[in-house]
Amino acid sequence: MPILEVSQLGKRFGGLDALSDVDFSVEPGEIIGVIGPNGAGKSTFFNVLSGVMKPSTGKVVFDGRDVTGKKPHRIAQRGLVRTFQGTVLFSDLPVFDNVLVACHIPAHENMVADMLGLPSVRAREAAMRERTEEIIELAGLSAVRDKLAHDLPHGHQRALGVALALATGPKLLCLDEPVTGMNADEIEAMIAFIARIRERGITILLVEHSMKVVMSICERIMVLNFGCKIAEGTPDEVQNDPAVIEAYLGRPDEDVA
């Protein structure tokens, strides 16, 4: 059974179809890329999936449940978590505290027991700290765990953003252009981080501009253009698809004219 199934998904802004009739599904454990030229509807697709925007048409089924038009925090609690391009929760707190806070989000606890600091709560607190350390290590941020988030170089900040999403315990992690603006070393580190996340069995949906990254890590790719799905397949298939080539490079006869 697919972990995410999207059918006939559409989003209309006034007279503009930012997204129309997209059918798409993701199997558990997959790593899938969504690409397309600027304005193709990639961000809208992410916004509709995560509940930031309500779709105009269609249905989003996540983990066997219809989450169409649900509030973002509900969708996130179900396990569909997305990152934003370059926002961290507390820019003036250390890396460790940032991740610790995110670790607390999935814990469902009794507020009264929580406030009284009962032994069970203390035990969980210790477990949270352990988990925080683990995630920081996974993100390759151990060396900077005590630095303030806003003092980190760009690559580390982005890694922290992904670590925060990871800390909330997602089943499907949606990464919004995780390597934008990174240098070659940072891109390599991020790719390795994404690979480590995958090894833990988390399904990944990746929106990315950099074709190189998408081609090198994704098993399957969906291509959007003007809000419509124009192709879907393995990196090789997509690369050789005439519709995709046209979307990115233009029609051959346009060049001639």
Place this chain on the structure above:
Amino acid sequence: MTKASPLRWVGIGVLALALAVVLALVPFVGGSYYAHIGILVFLNITLVLGYRLLCVAGLYSFCQITFFGIGAYTSALLSTRLGWPVWLCFVAAGIVAALFSMGLILPAARVRGVYFFLVTFGFLEVMNAVFLHWSSLTGGDAGVLVSAPLIGTGTQTQDYFVILAFVVITVFVMWRIERSRFGRELAPIGNAEGLAAVSGINVLQNRVLAFAIGAAVAGFAGSLFAHDAAYISANDFSMWDTIYILVWLVVGGPRKMWGPIVGAVAMTLIAEFLRMSGIMQALFYAGVLLVVVMAMPQGIVGFVDMIRIRFGRRTPPAAELQTVSEPPRAESLVEGSQ
């Protein structure tokens, strides 16, 4: 926490004990004037702690003092008109303030930033008009004389200890909130609302709760104020009083819980001890505010933290903050500046 050494806990214990002894001696050594200042400081601490909770969640309101006023009037009127016992008036004051706050926040949570500020400013002005002009209920200009004492015979010393107990409870509750899931979710909401929501935080529910808790604390404090002062009027809950709360928060630094405590203690004592010096009071007060805002944008506590981080000492995670031991520092800080 497990990592804190036993020695550290002993140190905290000794500090807390010393603080307790000092606070217990104030009314006996200093007399009723110092008891009065103590009461003022305590009430201000509770006001700013309640206010901090909403500010952390990004709700910079302008009507915290109004909930204090609503609590004060509720308590005063129930006591004088209906003859309710004071403890019941106290409970009702917090509940009524919280109910008013819910009525305000449910529509007001739809707007952000400066618009939210203006909506709450409007609420402050409307309630002030009610306090001042609904004479048949609130006594209008004449205010309300509250004859029922807070406890016992209503001496300054007795009031002092009741309000001290209240501030201790408030600090404790706020400290527990800070470490609870609810408390940890507030700062992400204030920092990056959209990200908080897609990370699984219920933004609206948390904001409403923070606003209501902040208002309830102010309402309880208002009740204590009414019965301690024995007289309340609309003048006690004006725009200026709400600005002071904001000043304490900014001076202390809102990020850590003991920031606003330091701010409230320092600024209240400065204002009080310079009262006799006339214009100097305003100048000095404004000077301290300017220096803090320009040199320490994160407030006194944020500044101390920054130094600790810059010089390599690991900051204690939010969970390890030692709220109990901080007030004496604030006092020594004020002494140092005099």
